[in-house]
Amino acid sequence: MNITITDSAQEYLSSLLEKQDVDGMSVRMFIQQPGTPYAETCLAYCRPEESVESDEVLNLPKLRVLIEKNSVAFLDEAFVDYSKEKMGGQLTIKAPNAKMPKVSADSPIEDQINYVLYSDINPGLAAHGGEVSLIDVIDGQIAVLKFGGGCQGCSAVDLTLKEGVEKTLIEKVPGLTAVKDSTDHSVTDNAFM
Template structure:
């Protein structure tokens, strides 16, 4: 079963919404549009009896019935649905840290494993500087060719970041990689992080 959690406050809020639908057996359906891509969005919708899909997984919680979209289930690991109140009312929030990340393992193609590492470990650190890095290619000898973007482009620290951070991490985590190279033109200085 998927690792999605609903807080008590979220269950209470959703149970109240469902009770106003005047439909016996109504639940909610959780799904992700474009899972495993940067455009992934986690959604919750009403699900009347019979509207669930064949591959949905049923999750009976204390207060509500939840249907989990079968394709979305692997991307819902560590997801949290919460309802928080403030002086303006309340807000239902869904945090799904794995929604945008393709599921990979040791048997996945090399470029998928590299992209997974970049998205889950390397880019979150670069994002604080408004930057990111993406894989361009892997060339002979196990050299990963990377391209920096955003605030990394034009930053004087790119060489240090590349060698001390990214290259060490990639070599340690992906045995086929022997080094990394940068194809980005760092003479463009607009938006650079200093």
Template sequence: MLNITITESAQQYLGGLLAKQDCEGIGIRMFVTDPGTPKAETCIAYCRPGEEKEDDEVMELTSFKAYFEHRSLPFLVDAKVDYADDKFGGQLTIRAPNSRMPQVNDDSPVEDKINYLLYDEINPGLAAHGGMITLEEVVDDIAILRFGGGCQGCGMVDVTLKEGVEKTILEKIPELKGVRDVTDHSDRSQSYI
């Protein structure tokens, strides 16, 4: 059972948008980008026939189907999509109070585990120097990271990466083989050291 609410007014509004697409069977797809991090964004996109994913959860609504990305489900608990008329025509709002909450368990995707570690353990330590690290992607079990803020161009970044970040990530996420930094450290304008 999905714990996600799409109000009647939101269904009418979205149904009207979908009808204008002139595509039989079109629905919506809801997902969270960067789930469990401060950058999390809850998104609604058109979902044309064939664009559904095999593990999507489906909600049958009156005039269309809503598809929910499986990976995003824990972050969409208690989410509410609403539409309210106003003097400018109206506004669709999406409230997903759990989208930025780290929710990680043994079955979570490796990206979620990395984001949780960065958010909960690694970035708070780097924040004192105005730095932060974000996950770009995971390729062949290698975490591709980007250093930002005071970390970019810092002369100590190799030590931080090898002795701190990589050691912590590989210790806590054994399915990874390594960590790589893709930051351009030749720009030293924001660096801490």
């Protein structure tokens, strides 16, 4: 895991922790909705009793940072900086892998599925105002998906699911055997066809 937190960011975050007046306070770093277009990088206070055994720990000269286990791959190459300005300052967090982590054959199956959805499948569906997202993985081999936008209620969604989405996912994600659609297609307000 390669995360850079500049000296100025460490000083700034350390000063915020000191104001909390709690011994052993750390910073928790995590991604909300990792691996999706809605991913957001977050920093939060973490009291000693809130730390989790599976957290990755970054012991920096000026502070301790806890990285949520599920966010580690998404935070690789993250960069945190603080620049002072006339009216205070600006904390900047860049996490280039938050929306699309580096995945490999040993990445969790959910990450592999999301990678294929957002890099291969959704760009094609976007032309019709549609998208598909992962809801769950059953028994480590069946992906449960939800279609949205122009795909919801579209008369061609069964063909899209079987010939496009399922075929692509099974081909690109080892161990995946089937895809199920959890979408209510009786709602046709924004359907493409």
